[in-house]
Amino acid sequence: MIDGPIKFCPRCGTTLTERLHTGKQRPVCPNCGWVYFPDPKVAVAILIRKGDQVLFVQRRYDPQKGYWTLPSGFVDAGEDPKLAAERECLEETGLLIRDLKLLDVVYGQEHPRGSSILIIYQAQVESGVLIAGDDARRAAYFHIHKLPPLAFKSTQQILDLYF
Numbered sequence: 001m002i003d004g005p006i007k008f009c010p011r012c013g014t015t016l017t018e019r020l021h022t023g024k025q026r027p028v029c030p031n032c033g034w035v036y037f038p039d040p041k042v043a044v045a046i047l048i049r050k051g052d053q054v055l056f057v058q059r060r061y062d063p064q065k066g067y068w069t070l071p072s073g074f075v076d077a078g079e080d081p082k083l084a085a086e087r088e089c090l091e092e093t094g095l096l097i098r099d100l101k102l103l104d105v106v107y108g109q110e111h112p113r114g115s116s117i118l119i120i121y122q123a124q125v126e127s128g129v130l131i132a133g134d135d136a137r138r139a140a141y142f143h144i145h146k147l148p149p150l151a152f153k154s155t156q157q158i159l160d161l162y163f
Contacts (some may be wrong), residue, residue, distance in 0.1 A: 006036050030147045043115035044085040045072035045154075047103065047122045047162055048095075052144050054163060057092045057136035063111045064151035066137070070158065073135075076114065091134035097123035103162050110152050122156055 007027035009016055015028040016036065027036040036092035047070055048055040056068040075081050082100055089097050103120040132139040142148055144163055150156055 006042075009034050009072070017135075036145040040116040041114065042075040042081065042117045042119065043072055044119045044121060045070040045089060045158065046080050046085050046089050046097065046100075047120065047158060048089075048097065049122070049163065050125075050141055053085060053141040054147075054159065055093065055095075055130075055141050056138065057132060058138040058140075058148070059151055060135045060137040066147040066149075068142075069152035071119075071136070071139075071156050081119045082121070085123070085134060089123070090128070091127060092132065092136040093128070093139045094131040094133060096126045097130040098126040099124045100120060104158070106157075108153060108154065110154065118154060120162075122162065 006027050008014065009032060011034050012029060012032045014029050014031035017030050018025050019028040021028055021035050032119070046055075050124070055071065057071050058068050059065050071089045071092045073084070075084040075094070080088075085100060085137060086097055089095055100121045100123045103122050106118050107116060108118075109116045130139055144159065145155075145157075
């Protein structure tokens with residue numbers, strides 16, 4: 001997805017203009033007719049339970065640097081969301097997961113560069129050693145009634161619905 005407004009046509013290089021197209025104002029090329037349709041960012045989150053505990057990672061970067069969330073991340077173009085969940089979990093926690101079960105798909109954007117579609121899976125740990133990696137500063141299990149400061153409202157909503 002393009003960060004910020006698109007200004008030039010990727011086909012011919014002409015400066016785009018705003019025009020009503022399919023019911024919305026959109027960037028349109030006055031030269032070749034190309035229309036910009038922004039795609040939503042899609043992310044996955046993984047709920048891993050161990051008794052009365054849930055696995056969280058502490059964010060290494062903004063937004064919400066230092067706050068905690070479920071292992072999660074963006075789905076790459078052409079990537080199966082289930083495989084993205086497995087990849088993100090391994091990158092952030094060092095854990096291989098199995099038995100992924102789709103819990104929910106939610107829409108909402110909590111910050112400008114974030115996802116607008118979040119696919120939530122529940123999974124079991126298959127193997128690995130819990131160690132933070134990639135964009136996670138730390139990874140740890142927390143008791144459901146003694147949670148760390150959470151990064152996103154969606155994390156609490158997921159816990160309220162599925163824990």
